[in-house]
Amino acid sequence: MEPCYTASSILVTVNTLQGKKMVESGLQSGDFSIPTSWPSCLPLPADVEILQQKVAGLQRELEDFKKEALVSIHSLEDAFCEMNRALGQQEEQAARVKQRLREEEDRGVVRNKVLTFLLPREKQLREHCRRLECMLLDRGCAHSVPRNVQAH
Incomplete structure (x- = not known):
């Protein structure tokens, strides 16, 4: 599930489960770089x-x-x-x-x-x-x- 949040006129889609996994894996591996799948969202x-x-x-x-x-x-x-x-x-x-x-x-x-x-x-x-x-x-x-x- 991806809840949508509106900030001004920008629609932001947040995948909390994916974000949580990324943070957990980043914390474990020490890598805080943005995954390659993210540039399309920026x-x-x-x-x-x-x-x-x-x-x-x-x-x-x-x-x-x-x-x-x-x-x-x-x-x-x-x-x-x-x-x-x-x-x-x-x-x-x-x-x-x-x-x-x-x-x-x-x-x-x-x-x-x-x-x-x-x-x-x-x-x-x-x-x-x-x-x-x-x-x-x-x-x-x-x-x-x-x-x-x-x-x-």
């Missing part, structure tokens, strides 16, 4: 030249691909660094905005506490001023003055 020099040209072309294409891949990788790294920088700036800005919001909320809480304290006091003071004005001017504002103040 590719022609023109084919070898064509193959070498194809291999050289593929190597050039591979080098070009490597260069293009490296350029693309560097471009991606630059874009990634730029995005990280922009993200850092956005995070800093968001932190500043959050801090300002916390400060504004704190001021709002303080304002509410002050207003909660001052509004009832203002109402009391307005009533007291009205009573005092009525007493001072003696206008007879008794109808607007509460009874507990009239008694005094």
